[in-house]
Amino acid sequence: MALQGVMDALKRTTLQEIGVSFSLSDIIKDIRISGDDVYIKIFSPSEKYYDYLREKIKSTLKPLGAKHIEVEFSQEPPVQRQTQPPPPPPPQNPFENRRRIPKVDKVILVASGKGGVGKSTVAVNIASALRRLGYNVGYLDADMYGPSGPTMFGAKDKKVIAKETPEGTKIIAPEAHGVKVMSIGFLLPSEDTPVIWRGPVLFKALTQFLFDIDWGEENLDFLVVDLPPGTGDIQITIGQTVEVDGAIIVTTPQDVALIDVKKGIQMFNEVQIPIIGVVENMSYFICPDSGKKYEIFGKSKTADVAKDYSTELLGQIPTDPKVAEFSDLGIPVVLAKEDSTVTQEFLSIARKLVEKLTRKGA
Numbered sequence: 001m002a003l004q005g006v007m008d009a010l011k012r013t014t015l016q017e018i019g020v021s022f023s024l025s026d027i028i029k030d031i032r033i034s035g036d037d038v039y040i041k042i043f044s045p046s047e048k049y050y051d052y053l054r055e056k057i058k059s060t061l062k063p064l065g066a067k068h069i070e071v072e073f074s075q076e077p078p079v080q081r082q083t084q085p086p087p088p089p090p091p092q093n094p095f096e097n098r099r100r101i102p103k104v105d106k107v108i109l110v111a112s113g114k115g116g117v118g119k120s121t122v123a124v125n126i127a128s129a130l131r132r133l134g135y136n137v138g139y140l141d142a143d144m145y146g147p148s149g150p151t152m153f154g155a156k157d158k159k160v161i162a163k164e165t166p167e168g169t170k171i172i173a174p175e176a177h178g179v180k181v182m183s184i185g186f187l188l189p190s191e192d193t194p195v196i197w198r199g200p201v202l203f204k205a206l207t208q209f210l211f212d213i214d215w216g217e218e219n220l221d222f223l224v225v226d227l228p229p230g231t232g233d234i235q236i237t238i239g240q241t242v243e244v245d246g247a248i249i250v251t252t253p254q255d256v257a258l259i260d261v262k263k264g265i266q267m268f269n270e271v272q273i274p275i276i277g278v279v280e281n282m283s284y285f286i287c288p289d290s291g292k293k294y295e296i297f298g299k300s301k302t303a304d305v306a307k308d309y310s311t312e313l314l315g316q317i318p319t320d321p322k323v324a325e326f327s328d329l330g331i332p333v334v335l336a337k338e339d340s341t342v343t344q345e346f347l348s349i350a351r352k353l354v355e356k357l358t359r360k361g362a
């Protein structure tokens, strides 16, 4: 048996039964062929996939004439996949391969330097605020390391349906509170899926995934994409493959967080994505007893930094226990029947965003 033939067959496999969208060839650690005998070492993060993977390999290779098939497992992901950087951009114009996401008018990225600053909270509530302003809105949780958006929308257990179309398989985005919600987390079999599936292997699936979602009959006016934290390969790859209309950077007011804001702005400048502005979260706390405003992290310098980098502070969201409470309940605070400062602030940010993205006539 020829190695190429075996590799091609492994590449054509799908592992959809266990909820992942890559093939056996993506998780091979080692393969040796001697006559009709095949030895394969394959990556699996958990023993619970061993039987499935062994059978899948056998049913793929038997038709090719394989007699003796030996399968070994490794819990270490394939090395070259883990460290492989995205393909180097061609020197002339690294962005010429950018594609528009079908049926989406404006794509907005929500980024942050690190996790825990409230990026998902901001992304979910900006999407909800745009919805409240009457727009047709989608929210995509692309944070494979901690997809929490579906929980915040109460959409964690929504059924995701795939449908075959002339353009290939499309995944239909379920709706929650009037917003179309999709998450890279929906591709995972369950919440306790080992984090390693989420890393190197899913990264490859992500950019394709972005183009395979069916957002419904009508075009989306806005798609809000909740990016993984940081300024790494994923952000840059998205920047190079997707046509994006603008990015929002979420931060908290501490000085250390501002370093990440600068890094974020520089990264988006490098991939030529316009920056809509910076949203500061957990800016202050209003004591419910006295109504007094406390700037817990000191006086904010975010507005100055934003200005230094030719962008602006779009808004400041106070720390409010209601935000977390409603998130846990699965209703974004902006869509809950209450009218707090937080809600007003998100609506104001959404109005600015609409103004900025439509003013250019782009």
Ligand SMILES: Nc1ncnc2c1ncn2[C@@H]1O[C@H](COP(=O)(O)OP(=O)(O)O)[C@@H](O)[C@H]1O
Binding pocket: 112, 114, 115, 116, 117, 118, 119, 120, 121, 122, 148, 281, 282, 317, 318, 319, 320, 321, 322, 323, 324, 325, 327
């Ligand atoms: N303005 C806020 N007031 C109170 N709690 C908040 C606020 N913003 C975020 N949180 C809470 O902080 C935690 C982290 O927020 P999250 O949006 O998940 O962060 P990230 O996506 O950056 O990791 C969540 O429990 C969330 O409910």
Ligand SMILES: [Mg+2]
Binding pocket: 119, 120, 121, 143, 146, 148, 149
């Ligand atoms: Mg998050």
